[in-house]
Amino acid sequence: MTQRPLILISNDDGITAPGIRALVEAVKHLGEVVVVAPDSPQSAMGHAVTISKPLRLEKTKIYGDIHSYQCSGTPADCVKIAVDKVLHRKPDLLLSGINHGSNSSINILYSGTMSAAMEGAIEGIPAAGFSLCDFAYEADFTLAAKIAASVAKNILSSGLPPGVLLNVNIPKVSEDIFMGVKVCRQAHAKWEEDFDERNDPNGKKYYWLTGKFVNYDKGNDTDEWALANGYCSIVPVQYDLTAHNAIGFINQWNITHEN
């Protein structure tokens, strides 16, 4: 490679979050880093894109010599506008995170961090999202940053299969008891919702979304198992959602518009 690799970095906690700074610092020696990230927190935005209002995009100086831009949109918007308006060539790598909090299992669907990575993969850019299982603003990203750098190095040298991106979650453990990395499948787990019902000062009801995360999966090959046992989980993820095994089943149906 004659040029240094071009590495696009985004996240969903916003451009000023400590997690994205840790990621930038961890990989800046691997290539030319450009940051395009939301100007405000965008957690739980899923794969939302902004079509009903325009976007703002502003150059910032918060990463010194590293080019960085804040965008008023969602994480997926950030990747789209970076590819179309900011970068002069297709990036060699897209990294998203490091998220403050886990995005394991079903949380990948709700995660803005992973939607940025997925948007990269859709654009044909090798991509990975990183999440540390610690929601605290002052979380310790040391271990997560080292793993992110190692994953980034591996992707740059080996590439990723077409249509595949990585969901990397790092447990909240100290390095001396860290068990290493496990390549996993997505656990069968979900949130048990419990809306917190309250009354506003006018006596009208409103609801806060709360819930409990429940893992129904007894397998020891899942991301939840890995994280619960002190491992970093890496789930290779695809954006082709076709349930190929179910095609034969549906084909047996008689679906008609003639009653």
Add this chain to the structure above:
Amino acid sequence: MTQRPLILISNDDGITAPGIRALVEAVKHLGEVVVVAPDSPQSAMGHAVTISKPLRLEKTKIYGDIHSYQCSGTPADCVKIAVDKVLHRKPDLLLSGINHGSNSSINILYSGTMSAAMEGAIEGIPAAGFSLCDFAYEADFTLAAKIAASVAKNILSSGLPPGVLLNVNIPKVSEDIFMGVKVCRQAHAKWEEDFDERNDPNGKKYYWLTGKFVNYDKGNDTDEWALANGYCSIVPVQYDLTAHNAIGFINQWNITHEN
């Protein structure tokens, strides 16, 4: 079954959209229908959920005898709050749509319609999303409604494999040239972004997300092929995003936190 099936209906165009009314009318003879849908349009919201502000939920009368509620949240929020706060038992079926506009191929990721269906599937409710390839408010939902009723009937009698939901797209064709239904895989297609750059009255730039949908997939077993050839496409979809085939590839890497 001693009870009539309980059918939850949602969408992303909002509770007053003609498409959801057509769906309600099409399936109300199949069971007890309850509508919980956004109080305003939520297109392109992906699988966003609302965690940073509270939700409102209001009973409406717009469907007469059919119980209906409007919610201030996203389509995924609507399903969550319906299951936790509105319904007295788990629904037998969740239907989302009928969307004004296609949700074929990669659009499933951006689609609020499909995120409602996916949230249902995550909750263990057999679910399907319906989209008519016509963005017009006054689109003709006659054919789409007949297909939705037939799909609903088939799901109620046969069920769906665990973790599988359906993405049903109906072409904008008249019934006399409609080719029938095809069970398909998701086409490999994407949006080529083209942000429209403008200046506001203060001379500051802003951007509208626009783009062109490009189908890279030459297969005749895809949803795009079906729709382009006058068929209704049904893609069985899963929310387990694991790229199982890639696990071996990543396992060959040496990922380490020790530099």
